[in-house]
Amino acid sequence: MRASVIGLGAFGTALANTLATRCDEVRAWAREPKVVESINGARENRAYLPGIAISPRVRASLSLEEALAGAELVVFATPSHATRDVVRKALPHLREHVPLLTVAKGIENETLMTMTQVLEDCLPEQYHPSIAILSGPSFAKEMAAGMPTVVTIAAHYEKVAQRIQAALQTESFRTYTSVDVIGVELGGALKNVIAIAAGISDGLGFGLNARSAVITRGLAEISRIAVAMGANPLTLMGLAGLGDLVLTCTGDLSRNRRVGMELGKGRPLDQILAEMTQVAEGVKTARSARDLSRKVGVELPICDQVHAIMYEGKSPRRALLDLMTRAPKRED
Numbered sequence: 001m002r003a004s005v006i007g008l009g010a011f012g013t014a015l016a017n018t019l020a021t022r023c024d025e026v027r028a029w030a031r032e033p034k035v036v037e038s039i040n041g042a043r044e045n046r047a048y049l050p051g052i053a054i055s056p057r058v059r060a061s062l063s064l065e066e067a068l069a070g071a072e073l074v075v076f077a078t079p080s081h082a083t084r085d086v087v088r089k090a091l092p093h094l095r096e097h098v099p100l101l102t103v104a105k106g107i108e109n110e111t112l113m114t115m116t117q118v119l120e121d122c123l124p125e126q127y128h129p130s131i132a133i134l135s136g137p138s139f140a141k142e143m144a145a146g147m148p149t150v151v152t153i154a155a156h157y158e159k160v161a162q163r164i165q166a167a168l169q170t171e172s173f174r175t176y177t178s179v180d181v182i183g184v185e186l187g188g189a190l191k192n193v194i195a196i197a198a199g200i201s202d203g204l205g206f207g208l209n210a211r212s213a214v215i216t217r218g219l220a221e222i223s224r225i226a227v228a229m230g231a232n233p234l235t236l237m238g239l240a241g242l243g244d245l246v247l248t249c250t251g252d253l254s255r256n257r258r259v260g261m262e263l264g265k266g267r268p269l270d271q272i273l274a275e276m277t278q279v280a281e282g283v284k285t286a287r288s289a290r291d292l293s294r295k296v297g298v299e300l301p302i303c304d305q306v307h308a309i310m311y312e313g314k315s316p317r318r319a320l321l322d323l324m325t326r327a328p329k330r331e332d
Helices: 010-020 033-042 064-068 080-093 115-122 125-130 140-144 158-168 181-203 207-228 233-237 239-250 255-264 269-274 281-296 301-311 316-324
Strands: 002-006 025-029 058-061 073-076 100-102 131-135 149-155 173-178
Touching (some): 002 010, 010 158, 033 058, 058 064, 064 080, 080 281, 115 131, 115 181, 131 158, 149 181, 158 173, 173 181, 181 239, 181 301, 207 233, 207 239, 233 239, 239 255, 255 281, 255 301, 301 316
Parallel strands (some): 025 058
Antiparallel strands (some): 131 149
């Protein structure tokens, strides 16, 4: 089997390595010449995943046409804000009936579309049944090191998810399938905003009680809006919901939590982002979460406060006080 991975950040590189254990060849695309040269020459992605040996079955390219030639599975691993542009450029080189898997965890700011919806918007209708999403608790560094990782693959057609599952399942990378695409997507995207909130709490030094409250009430927010948009509530109790939320809110490898911690310490957002070499998806998704909550008519108080801190200049302490002093209500 030949697979293609479009986007060679940390997660795309780790997934290419995982695919290489089951596929005869993995062709991969990156924008940056230094990434392509590093992978093909040194067998390492020194820019985004240093210290991890890349399988000889992985071959990187600057050409989308070359990377997609003969692909029997295509993985889009670009950041959410770049997905639309890359998919449009890839379209001339895509074959029908080949599974198209997106692993980006975000919601497009301008359209409020999830990533599978972006793919559907960019691709002719005959490609739509082949689209799927992968999400779940999965730090790239641990995946690439062969540590046990378990995720969910969701597609509207079970057979599509099962085809992708067969290509990805290894001794250290376990996959489950689902047909709840919107639930899996919203769980993966919105948990990044909650992780920023958890990081802010940690940065303020508020302790484990506060972090636990952020995680629990954050899950309630994600579940509320996901169900309003047609998700199965049980999906949010699984890997793509609770599992990914706990990991991203507590793990030291979480970029979103790191952004929040620096915000909690009083640093401005632009300085924090200038020091990062990889994308923290929750930064952009905070805008989408605020706009989506208004569109759907579902309150997301934690997400709203994260947006206010990052984009309206609100003090983190003031945001926490506003959350704590909301009108008393029944837990739901």
